Amino acid sequence: MPAYHFTVQMTILVFTIIILIGSYFAGLLGSLTGLGGGFVIIPLLTLVLNVDIHYAIGASLVSVIATSSGSAAAYVREGITNMRLGMFLEIATTIGAMCGAILAIYIPTNLIAIIFGLILICSAVLSVRKKVQVITTEKNYLAEKLRLNSSYPTPDGQTVEYSVIRVTGGFFMMVFAGIMSGLLGIGSGVLKVIAMDSIMRIPFKVSTTTSNFMIGVTASASAVVYFQRGYISPGLSMPVVIGVLLGALTGSKILVHSTSSKWLRWIFAVMVTFLAVQMIYHGLKGRI
Amino acid sequence: MDYGPWTMDLKMKFKDKDMQLLLGQVLRAGTIISISIVFIGGVVFLYRHGFSIANYRVFNGVPDFVQHPSGIEYGILNFKGQAIIQFGIILLIATPIVRVLFSAIGFVLEKDYMYVVISLLVLSIIFLSMMSGHAG
Numbered sequence: 001m002p003a004y005h006f007t008v009q010m011t012i013l014v015f016t017i018i019i020l021i022g023s024y025f026a027g028l029l030g031s032l033t034g035l036g037g038g039f040v041i042i043p044l045l046t047l048v049l050n051v052d053i054h055y056a057i058g059a060s061l062v063s064v065i066a067t068s069s070g071s072a073a074a075y076v077r078e079g080i081t082n083m084r085l086g087m088f089l090e091i092a093t094t095i096g097a098m099c100g101a102i103l104a105i106y107i108p109t110n111l112i113a114i115i116f117g118l119i120l121i122c123s124a125v126l127s128v129r130k131k132v133q134v135i136t137t138e139k140n141y142l143a144e145k146l147r148l149n150s151s152y153p154t155p156d157g158q159t160v161e162y163s164v165i166r167v168t169g170g171f172f173m174m175v176f177a178g179i180m181s182g183l184l185g186i187g188s189g190v191l192k193v194i195a196m197d198s199i200m201r202i203p204f205k206v207s208t209t210t211s212n213f214m215i216g217v218t219a220s221a222s223a224v225v226y227f228q229r230g231y232i233s234p235g236l237s238m239p240v241v242i243g244v245l246l247g248a249l250t251g252s253k254i255l256v257h258s259t260s261s262k263w264l265r266w267i268f269a270v271m272v273t274f275l276a277v278q279m280i281y282h283g284l285k286g287r288i
Numbered sequence: 289m290d291y292g293p294w295t296m297d298l299k300m301k302f303k304d305k306d307m308q309l310l311l312g313q314v315l316r317a318g319t320i321i322s323i324s325i326v327f328i329g330g331v332v333f334l335y336r337h338g339f340s341i342a343n344y345r346v347f348n349g350v351p352d353f354v355q356h357p358s359g360i361e362y363g364i365l366n367f368k369g370q371a372i373i374q375f376g377i378i379l380l381i382a383t384p385i386v387r388v389l390f391s392a393i394g395f396v397l398e399k400d401y402m403y404v405v406i407s408l409l410v411l412s413i414i415f416l417s418m419m420s421g422h423a424g
Contacts, residue, residue: 013338016330062377066319069383073315076308083307084403087391090410098417146402216315216384217410223381224418234373235337238330241380245323 027247096178333369
C-alpha cells in the first residue's frame with residue numbers, strides 16, 4: 001500500500017484528461033525512441049498519480065497491445081516481418097509472459113518497482129549504444145529445420161538474403177523478454193530486438209518489425225491473467241490506451257519525415273534514467 | 289490489381305504474401321473496432337461519472353459488472369460506460385490471439401504443417417494462461 005504523500009481531490013474528468021495527455025506523450029516518446037509507451041506510463045501512474053502498480057501494469061499492457069497491433073498491421077504488409085521466426089519465438093515469449101504475470105501477483109509490489117527501474121536503465125543504455133549490423137549466411141541446423149532463414153525487400157527494389165544463427169540462445173532470451181513483459185507491463189521491445197540482432201544476427205529492419213509483430217501476442221498472454229484477477233480497470237485503461245495510441249501515431253508520422261532521431265534518443269535516455277532511479281528509490285523505501 | 293486474400297483465385301497457391309495481407313487486415317480491423325468501442329464507452333462513462341471524485345489510489349477490485357461476461361453483457365444492455373469500455377478492451381486483447389488463429393489457418397493453406405503445430409502451440413499457451421488466471 002503506498003504511503004500517503006499528499007492528497008488532491010480530483011474529479012474523474014480531470015483525472016482522465018491528465019492521464020490522456022500524459023499517455024499521449026508517453027506514446028509519442030515511446031514510438032520515437034523505439035522503447036515503447038509502457039516505460040513512461042507506469043512511472044507516471046504510480047509515482048505521480050499514486051495508482052496501485054498492478055492496475056498501472058494492467059492499463060499499460062492494454063496500450064501495448066493497441067500500439068503493437070496497429071503498427072504491425074502496417075508493417076506486415078511490407079513483407080519485411082519474418083512471420084515464421086515471429087511465430088516460433090512467440091512460443092518463448094508467451095510462456096515467459098504467463099510466468100511473469102503469475103509472478104507479479106505473488107511478489108511484493110516494491111520489488112516490481114525495483115526490477116522495473118533496473119530494466120528501464122538497461123533498455124535506455126542499450127537503445128543509445130552504437131549498433132553494427134552483420135548479415136550472416138552461416139548455416140544453422142535448427143534455423144534450416146524451422147525454415148527461419150529468409151529475405152527482405154529494400155526500398156530500392158533489391159532483395160537481401162539472411163540466415164539466422166544461435167536459435168536456442170535467442171529462444172531463451174525471448175523467454176526472459178516475455179517474463180519482463182508480463183511482470184512489468186511493458187512490451188519488452190528492446191529485449192526482443194537484442195535477442196534478434198545481437199544473438200541471432202537478424203538484420204535491423206527485420207528484427208524491429210518482427211519484434212513489434214510479437215509484442216501484441218506476448219502482452220495478450222499476460223493481459224488475460226491481469227484481466228481475470230480484476231487488475232484491468234476500464235476507467236483507467238480508457239485514457240491510457242487512447243492516449244498512447246494517438247501518441248504513437250504522431251510519432252510514426254514524425255519518423256517518416258525526419259531521418260535523425262539520435263539526439264532524441266539521448267534526451268529520452270536521460271529522462272528514463274531519472275524515472276528509473278525514482279522507481280528504484282520508491283521501491284527501496286517501500287512506498288510503491 | 290490486388291484486392292487482398294479474400295478475392296484470391298482458389299486455383300492459385302496461398303503464399304506468404306497473401307498471408308501477410310490477411311494478417312494485416314485482421315490486425316487493422318481488430319484495432320480500429322476495439323478502440324472505437326473503448327472511445328464510445330469512455331464518452332458514456334465521462335458523461336455519467338465525470339464529476340464524481342476519482343479514487344484510483346486504492347482499488348477494491350473492479351466492479352463486478354466489468355469482470356464477468358454476464359456482468360459485461362448486463363452492463364452494455366444498460367448502457368454502462370465502464371462495461372462498454374471493458375468490452376472494447378476484451379476485443380483488443382483478443383486481436384493478436386485471433387491473428388495467431390488466422391496464421392494457423394494460413395499455414396494450413398500453405399501446407400506448412402510444422403507451423404500449423406507451432407501456431408496451435410502458441411494458442412494453447414495463451415489458453416493455459418487464461419486458465420491460470422481463474423485458479424487460486
